[in-house]
Amino acid sequence: MSRRAVHLLQLIAMGWLCMALTACANSAPPVPVDTTGTNRETTSSLSDFSADDAAMNCSAITAEMKANADKIETDNAAIRSNRKNNEIAGYLGGLLILPYAATESNSAEKEDIKLLQSRQDVLRKLLAFKKCPA
Amino acid sequence: MSRLLGLSVLLCTLLLTACGTYSTSSSTPASNAPTGHATKTPDQITLTEDDITNRKYTSLGDISVTVRKTTIFDSDPTKELVNEALKEKAADMGADAVVLVRYGTVGIGLLSWGQMDGNGRAVVFQ
Numbered sequence: 001m002s003r004r005a006v007h008l009l010q011l012i013a014m015g016w017l018c019m020a021l022t023a024c025a026n027s028a029p030p031v032p033v034d035t036t037g038t039n040r041e042t043t044s045s046l047s048d049f050s051a052d053d054a055a056m057n058c059s060a061i062t063a064e065m066k067a068n069a070d071k072i073e074t075d076n077a078a079i080r081s082n083r084k085n086n087e088i089a090g091y092l093g094g095l096l097i098l099p100y101a102a103t104e105s106n107s108a109e110k111e112d113i114k115l116l117q118s119r120q121d122v123l124r125k126l127l128a129f130k131k132c133p134a
Numbered sequence: 135m136s137r138l139l140g141l142s143v144l145l146c147t148l149l150l151t152a153c154g155t156y157s158t159s160s161s162t163p164a165s166n167a168p169t170g171h172a173t174k175t176p177d178q179i180t181l182t183e184d185d186i187t188n189r190k191y192t193s194l195g196d197i198s199v200t201v202r203k204t205t206i207f208d209s210d211p212t213k214e215l216v217n218e219a220l221k222e223k224a225a226d227m228g229a230d231a232v233v234l235v236r237y238g239t240v241g242i243g244l245l246s247w248g249q250m251d252g253n254g255r256a257v258v259f260q
Contacts, residue, residue: 024241024242024243025238025239025240025241025242025243025248025249025250025251026238026239026241026251027238027251028198028236028237028238028251028252028253029236029253030196030253031196031234031236031253031254031255032234034164034193034255036185036187036191037164037191037192037193037255037257038190038191038192038260039164039166039167039168039192039193040193041165041166076239079239079240079241080210080240083210083240083241083248086241086242087206087242087247087248106239110239113239117236124184124185124234127185127187128185128187131187132187133188
């Protein structure tokens with residue numbers, strides 16, 4: 001293989017690496033430990049929650065969960081709006097590298113979603129612990 | 135040369151006409167999960183992002199699915215497609231519902247220009 005071809009392949013490989021690091025998919029968060037099924041191996045107790053959380057009533061919990069779900073949807077919408085741009089830039093970047101400047105990783109939104117989903121799990125557990133109406 | 139051209143045209147045609155999306159799935163059975171549940175059809179499965187607290191259930195295990203689009207020209211995987219894949223997997227396990235469903239964000243993956251993950255817990259009602 002000629003030196004020029006090797007350089008071209010290296011550039012393409014770099015392009016793919018850049019693409020993988022920018023516009024990549026985020027995995028779904030893991031499902032929390034089962035504390036509500038009849039065959040659960042652990043049961044939740046008041047000590048699992050912070051003092052502030054333990055003091056929340058059912059309506060406060062559901063209100064925060066609704067607000068978190070709305071924020072997650074807003075973050076997802078921001079990520080989706082950059083998808084086509086990322087795909088085109090990534091596709092061209094596989095050949096030319098420079099278009100990577102046009103990609104948007106939405107890392108702030110992805111991090112925000114991760115934190116919000118983790119908070120939602122705490123609130124769901126609290127909802128079940130307090131036996132709030134479904 | 136003409137053979138190579140023919141092969142390229144065939145490859146391009148295959149890429150452009152292949153199915154829009156495909157999914158893969160896996161499950162981690164609960165250590166004390168009951169066995170022997172008859173399989174169901176996906177439309178019999180209830181799916182929720184929340185937990186079900188007004189009805190007793192037994193966990194069969196956690197399931198994970200990934201929906202990938204075949205080519206860059208196909209539309210991105212959606213929550214609805216992830217839900218379908220989760221229902222199919224849960225139906226195979228004989229579950230009645232999938233609870234605590236959560237989704238990843240759509241983006242480029244190692245094997246696809248667009249993929250989306252989904253996780254949930256397959257359960258049977260008592």
